[in-house]
Amino acid sequence: MAMVCVVVMLVTVLAGVAGCMQAQTSSNSPTAQSTTTPTQTAPTTSALPTTAPANIQSYTGPFVGSKNSDVYHYPWCYEAKKIKSENLVVFATVADACAANYRPCEVCNPPACTPSSTPTATPTPTQLPTQALVSGPASFAQGQAVTFTTTLNSVNEHKNVCGAVNYYIDDYAAGGTWNINPAGTCSASSGNLYLAGADTAKLSVGTHTLKIDWLGDSTYGPSQSVMTFTVTSPTPTATATPFPTATPFPTPTPFPTPTPFPVRTL
Ligand SMILES: [Zn+2]
Numbered sequence: 001m002a003m004v005c006v007v008v009m010l011v012t013v014l015a016g017v018a019g020c021m022q023a024q025t026s027s028n029s030p031t032a033q034s035t036t037t038p039t040q041t042a043p044t045t046s047a048l049p050t051t052a053p054a055n056i057q058s059y060t061g062p063f064v065g066s067k068n069s070d071v072y073h074y075p076w077c078y079e080a081k082k083i084k085s086e087n088l089v090v091f092a093t094v095a096d097a098c099a100a101n102y103r104p105c106e107v108c109n110p111p112a113c114t115p116s117s118t119p120t121a122t123p124t125p126t127q128l129p130t131q132a133l134v135s136g137p138a139s140f141a142q143g144q145a146v147t148f149t150t151t152l153n154s155v156n157e158h159k160n161v162c163g164a165v166n167y168y169i170d171d172y173a174a175g176g177t178w179n180i181n182p183a184g185t186c187s188a189s190s191g192n193l194y195l196a197g198a199d200t201a202k203l204s205v206g207t208h209t210l211k212i213d214w215l216g217d218s219t220y221g222p223s224q225s226v227m228t229f230t231v232t233s234p235t236p237t238a239t240a241t242p243f244p245t246a247t248p249f250p251t252p253t254p255f256p257t258p259t260p261f262p263v264r265t266l
Pocket of ligand 1: 073108109
């Protein structure tokens with residue numbers, strides 16, 4: 001009884017597998033047929049140019065190759081003309097040929113894959129141009145405290161740029177740094193450099209330069225600005241204008257004779 005049961009089950013399983021296989025083959029046959037039919041219609045060789053155009057540089061396609069090789073040619077290449085029509089493969093562009101892993105023929109030398117398929121990327125500037133401008137007094141005396149101002153803007157965007165600039169007096173590298181808009185919000189594009197009297201006292205009489213140097217950051221490119229200023233002799237000694245003759249103090253009006261306190265009677 002158990003034996004019969006197993007046999008019956010086996011038969012059903014086999015029948016099921018057979019049915020499945022049958023169903024598979026019958027359902028697969030139409031798709032198998034459609035894949036074998038070529039998606040590209042056979043190129044008509046008559047449309048291909050048989051001679052090179054006058055301006056070969058402007059020729060962008062089509063190019064030809066053989067199914068039995070991995071070389072693409074200009075259609076007028078004598079090597080290409082040897083390809084049997086049933087083996088001929090036509091590529092609309094070099095990019096198409098390269099996409100199919102074909103390489104340029106060394107006889108007719110068609111445009112190479114890399115330059116024509118991927119246009120050479122023009123290097124995009126990583127930093128935007130900036131313009132720094134320093135200004136301040138054209139002349140001041142030794143020992144006089146002065147303030148210089150610098151503005152820093154992006155040229156194209158007309159935006160404020162902020163950060164630290166280096167400054168140099170007479171190209172003296174150890175000038176220091178100078179914060180443009182130290183708050184860092186870039187709400188203002190200018191910053192002041194304050195030179196105390198003790199600092200300007202060290203400068204010689206004559207012409208000096210003040211150079212500011214913005215090194216740039218990841219967004220904004222570097223820029224510089226230079227101005228000249230003249231330091232004169234200290235005001236009190238040499239160029240001191242004489243004190244104006246002191247206007248005499250006005251004769252004080254005499255205090256009015258105080259009226260005597262009234263004698264208090266108790
Ligand atoms: Zn060729």
